[in-house]
Amino acid sequence: DAKTTQPTSMDCAEGRAANLPCNHSTISGNEYVYWYRQIHSQGPQYIIHGLKNNETNEMASLIITEDRKSSTLILPHATLRDTAVYYCIVRVEEYGNKLVFGAGTILRVKS
């Protein structure tokens, strides 16, 4: 079972920041949070991952709360091409660090 909880869907205006929340209240100290997205009929695309510190790359920023029980993925300037299902995944060591996908959040970017 996925260790994360995400909203089912969200809408965002094109050009605005998209903030996607994720709860992972049972996360352990050495488990990483990964974010992927899946555009319709394609394989998942890696976005970003983090452990404790906030992370930023060319695609997005990841903000992790100090207690690590939740995180937020930020797409700074959403475009129509960012419309996808976004998955927040905790890599669980006891499960061999396999990626177990939950339902994710459907992000719809609208013009």
Added chain:
Amino acid sequence: GAVVSQHPSRVICKSGTSVKIECRSLDFQATTMFWYRQFPKQSLMLMATSNEGSKATYEQGVEKDKFLINHASLTLSTLTVTSAHPEDSSFYICSARRGSGGASWETQYFGPGTRLLVL
């Protein structure tokens, strides 16, 4: 960035035949590869973990004799759906883990998927 390819991208076969899907890591070596299946409007479900040079580990409920996995090299894993039936029609996606230690920080990259339709 890391690239994972799959072939074929789409396949249609008759019921009772076998279908082989290839997964390649193009610019990195992958000790571990994974196979997922995705039905329409559902999330990805992990089928099995494939380790180079050893037998695959299957998730509960996945028939190992039906879904044959071979990971013969550090850049190639294959999934063979044997005696395919219409209920096996699905989107099959492979993933390769970059790195060799299995640590939780080693990133997995996904292929584009193979859509299988069994008639």
